[in-house]
Amino acid sequence: MVKKIENGILYFDGCNTLELAKKYNTPLYVISENEIINRCKEIRESFLNKYPNTKAVYASKAFLSLAMCKIIEREGLGLDVVSGGELYTAIEAGFPAEKLEFNGNNKSASELRMAVSYGVGRIIVDNTFELDLLEEICKSENKTAKILFRITPGVKINTHKYITTGNKDSKFGIPLNENIIYPAIEKAIKSEHIEFIGFHYHVGSQLHDNRSHLAALETSLALVNFTIDKYGYTPSELNIGGGFGIKYTENDNPKPLSYFIDPIMDRIERFCTEKNLDMMQVIIEPGRWVIGEAGITLYTIGSIKDIPNIRKYVAVDGGMTDNIRPALYQAQYDAVIANKASKPKTETVTICGKCCESGDILIKDINTPNVEADDILAVFSTGAYGYSMSNNYNRNVIPAVVLVNDGNDELIVKRQSYQDMLRNDLVPERLR
């Protein structure tokens, strides 16, 4: 466990969180390198080393920085990017382009051109518009792109509706309508500039149940079957996306990776044996599962407002600018007062942020010891979609990110400054 309590103080990957708060100021994102290492080890043991011909790519949208690219590369994973900015970050970090995958439902011509010229390993084509655009770009650059088709498998998902992606009514993926998907497959097979490799699906996020993955798998295998029978062409890769759930609070009961992987691999192996095919290459794309529990956020408590018989609001020096998930998805988090981590919990408070927005509530009704100004609050499992979804609402600055490992701490993203926020502001001459 990277989380420990010693003398009533919270330690994270060997670091005293109170000292981190003092040294780097708050709000502060803290990322445990050992937790990432442990997760990647589980990926290798339960998937990459257990099953031959497999790949794992980290969905970088969950958390990306130059240092993170280095860790992911060292741990033997590939990287999934979904924008020119993520792609640029990976390339600047020296991440091998052939280990990159490019996802996204509206890749622009310039983003696709970037990907083609860098030689990105796989482009996950999301729609037929993109297929045409990519073919044109490859033709003009005289290059070939290796592609998977992202399909919309049309399965029911048990998670927040904003983070489901695999249901029929979705902006993501090619609908399984024969007038849409079949001509696309045919075109890709015939194209001189596109190498059609296989299919991709991603059903949703923060899942504790493998049934939607398995249902989507059936749909994908039927499509593989169809492609072989109709066109005599054998797709060789299947990317089953990410979405594996983590623990935010006591209500979450996350499963080991093998709970998702084993039945999926078993089904694909049976399919390939029955069809007399070489085993397909299987790819997973976890984001949250790798980084979510590796991150905590430290805040300093400021104003405390007790409304008699109604609610006690405890405000922190951050909020929906560094963690928009509670406001956007009613996401729940657990937290401790890092300097009173062993004290009995005697009150129930609501942790709110400092943004001018009533919905800027980080945790509703959490039990804590007696909270006072200047206490340090540590919110757990903020590694995924915290920093990556941070914003400058109210011109609050985006916090720094510190990497911790066995008691060592290193800054990997500097805190934004007020000057940083003004860097792109311009005042036309006539207004000066």
Ligand code: LLP
């Ligand atoms: N692959 C694809 C194609 C995806 O669209 C996603 C997430 C992933 C992989 C990684 O999913 P994960 O393993 O992290 O669940 N901002 C939301 C999550 C949006 C996820 C979008 N796609 C949140 O904070 O919960």
